[in-house]
Amino acid sequence: MELNNHSFLPVSENQPHLPKNDQYKGVPHKKIIRELGLKVTQQRIQILEVVRSGPSHFTAQEVFEIVSESNPDIGFATVYRFLKKLSEQSFVTEVRMGGMPARYEWAAKDHHDHLTCSRCGKIVEFENQKIEDLQEKIALRHGFKLTHHILELYGVCGECQRA
Amino acid sequence: MELNNHSFLPVSENQPHLPKNDQYKGVPHKKIIRELGLKVTQQRIQILEVVRSGPSHFTAQEVFEIVSESNPDIGFATVYRFLKKLSEQSFVTEVRMGGMPARYEWAAKDHHDHLTCSRCGKIVEFENQKIEDLQEKIALRHGFKLTHHILELYGVCGECQRA
DNA sequence: TGGAAAATGATAGTCATTATTATTAAAGGT
DNA sequence: ACCTTTAATAATAATGACTATCATTTTCCA
Numbered sequence: 001m002e003l004n005n006h007s008f009l010p011v012s013e014n015q016p017h018l019p020k021n022d023q024y025k026g027v028p029h030k031k032i033i034r035e036l037g038l039k040v041t042q043q044r045i046q047i048l049e050v051v052r053s054g055p056s057h058f059t060a061q062e063v064f065e066i067v068s069e070s071n072p073d074i075g076f077a078t079v080y081r082f083l084k085k086l087s088e089q090s091f092v093t094e095v096r097m098g099g100m101p102a103r104y105e106w107a108a109k110d111h112h113d114h115l116t117c118s119r120c121g122k123i124v125e126f127e128n129q130k131i132e133d134l135q136e137k138i139a140l141r142h143g144f145k146l147t148h149h150i151l152e153l154y155g156v157c158g159e160c161q162r163a
Numbered sequence: 164m165e166l167n168n169h170s171f172l173p174v175s176e177n178q179p180h181l182p183k184n185d186q187y188k189g190v191p192h193k194k195i196i197r198e199l200g201l202k203v204t205q206q207r208i209q210i211l212e213v214v215r216s217g218p219s220h221f222t223a224q225e226v227f228e229i230v231s232e233s234n235p236d237i238g239f240a241t242v243y244r245f246l247k248k249l250s251e252q253s254f255v256t257e258v259r260m261g262g263m264p265a266r267y268e269w270a271a272k273d274h275h276d277h278l279t280c281s282r283c284g285k286i287v288e289f290e291n292q293k294i295e296d297l298q299e300k301i302a303l304r305h306g307f308k309l310t311h312h313i314l315e316l317y318g319v320c321g322e323c324q325r326a
Numbered sequence: 327t328g329g330a331a332a333a334t335g336a337t338a339g340t341c342a343t344t345a346t347t348a349t350t351a352a353a354g355g356t
Numbered sequence: 357a358c359c360t361t362t363a364a365t366a367a368t369a370a371t372g373a374c375t376a377t378c379a380t381t382t383t384c385c386a
Contacts, residue, residue: 039352039363060342075366080343096259101342115305124305131297135316142278142287143321150315153298158306202332202383223374238335243374262343264373 024052036089043078046071051083051092052106059101093148113151119160187215199252206241209234214246214255215269220286222264258286258315276314282323 024032029048033040046067051058054066060083064076083104086092092104111132115124131151139146187195192211196203209230214221217229223246227239246267249255255267258277263284275288294314302309 041352041364043365073366075368077344077367078365081364084344096262115302115307117307124307126301126305128297128301131294134291134294134297138289138291139278139316139318142289143324144278144280144287144316144318145324146316146318147281148317150313150317152313153302153307153309154311154313155302155307155309161306161308204333204382206334236335238337240336240375241334244333247375262372 032091036085036091038085043067043071043074044082046074047079047082051086051104056105057095057103058105059103061101063104090147095148095150113153115153115155117155117157117160119156122157122159195254199248199254201248206230206234206237207245209237210242210245214249214267219268219288220258220266221268222266224264226267276316278316278318280320280323281317282319285320285322287320 029045029052030040032048033044038044047063050063050066054063060076060080063083064074064079067074067079083092083094087094087104090107093107094102094104096102112125112127113131115126116122135149136146192208192215193203195211196207201207210226213226213229217226223239223243226246227237227242230237230242246255246257250257250267253270256270257265257267258279259265266286275290276294278287278289279285298312299309
């Protein structure tokens with residue numbers, strides 16, 4: 001993950017990794033929308049409200065449904081369009097998994113990967129900076145600018161090994 | 164990725180990493196189809212021929228088109244159906260990318276991960292033993308016995324960065 | 327070889343996402 | 357505050373990848 005180069009942020013360009021906490025904390029929705037180069041609309045504010053304060057992984061449909069409660073007139077195309085913009089400019093991360101609808105998450109939250117037990121389904125979240133660094137290196141070596149990654153480990157947990 | 168536990172293979176369960184070469188080399192298509200618990204048909208043989216000898220990443224559509232040349236009567240549903248079976252039983256690996264059609268690859272080849280351009284879809288294969296080792300360590304630290312993993316890096320390739 | 331069970335091809339359907347378009351709303355200059 | 361331009365919206369149709377259905381054909385083994 002790289003830092004976004006957004007003007008209102010106290011960004012140090014040399015900082016190689018994301019800060020641990022939401023770097024946009026306290027930044028109003030309006031400011032973020034302007035930073036995207038877009039006009040500020042009620043719909044976009046409402047979408048951002050869900051995205052920034054709701055669950056950490058959400059589908060476009062879920063966002064649409066939540067916003068619909070307070071604003072039944074919103075169209076789902078608006079949600080898709082705006083999520084795409086947010087994704088293009090790295091404010092949210094888009095993850096697509098086998099055929100399922102894309103899931104998004106506010107990109108400024110802590111990053112973590114998953115270790116899943118294929119026997120009982122238990123999920124352990126972990127973070128490993130060394131792996132992140134190696135990923136950056138690999139991408140660079142091939143001339144790529146990394147935007148995101150998926151790292152999912154599967155195995156059998158201690159409990160299930162005994163059983 | 165873990166070894167498949169298919170009876171005709173000389174599998175050593177203790178081996179921590181995949182062998183470097185295609186573990187199914189020399190195994191006839193028919194045998195693999197039977198191993199899947201499916202009936203042997205011309206269509207499936209033709210699909211396997213493309214999958215096993217063709218390019219290393221392919222879409223269902225591409226397989227369909229290639230097979231169509233020698234057998235214009237094949238339906239694309241047949242290709243999708245069979246690729247799904249192969250994927251379910253880990254004979255091929257399915258990789259999905261933002262909105263684009265799924266790409267498949269014969270799974271028995273060297274283990275590698277993918278670096279994908281989210282702009283143009285280009286895929287670079289890479290292998291990094293350090294990352295593999297770190298994964299093992301992480302799993303161990305949490306008491307897990309690692310069986311396989313998914314590591315997909317996404318970014319923008321040099322070419323697309325310029326454009 | 328006969329016949330149950332499975333596979334096929336054609337086609338229609340599903341579902342997420344995207345394009346289109348007429349209408350409405352926002353931002354900036356006056 | 358009022359225009360005016362320009363973008364954003366909601367509704368809807370369209371797209372595209374896949375999947376289900378089903379009548380017909382094939383496989384395979386008893």
